[in-house]
Amino acid sequence: MNIIRRRGWELPERAATPEHLFFNRRAFLAATGATLVAPGLASAEGAADTSDPSAHLYPAKRNEKYALDRPITDEAINTTYNNFYEFGSSKTIS
Structure with a gap:
């Protein structure tokens, strides 16, 4: 006698998603997102x-x-100055 024991992760056929719903899942997700x-x-x-x-x-x-x-610093000079030495161990970082 052949005894079939289903494992816990195996679904019975009646619990599986019907094929027509499975193939229309993108339309369902689009409608859900729009909602x-x-x-x-x-x-x-x-x-x-x-x-x-x-x-x-x-x-x-x-x-x-x-x-x-005093006058405001020119933008060309102001945008090229960096103060990154504070993140290093010396002020000679270029």
Whole structure:
């Protein structure tokens, strides 16, 4: 007599996903994704209509207490200066 013992990880045929559902899984995932994203898009559209509550703060007034006593450094010089020596053991890092 042939005794068949199924292992715990083996599914019976009735528990397997039907073939027509298995092959349409991409359509199902696309529909699920669209369903999950749609409420977020609707709320984002409504949020775009509200005005910025901080709009009256700009342009900000310049504080005269912090006036510069020298000209601002040129951008070409400012963007090439690096202070990476603080991450090394000496200041001779190039």
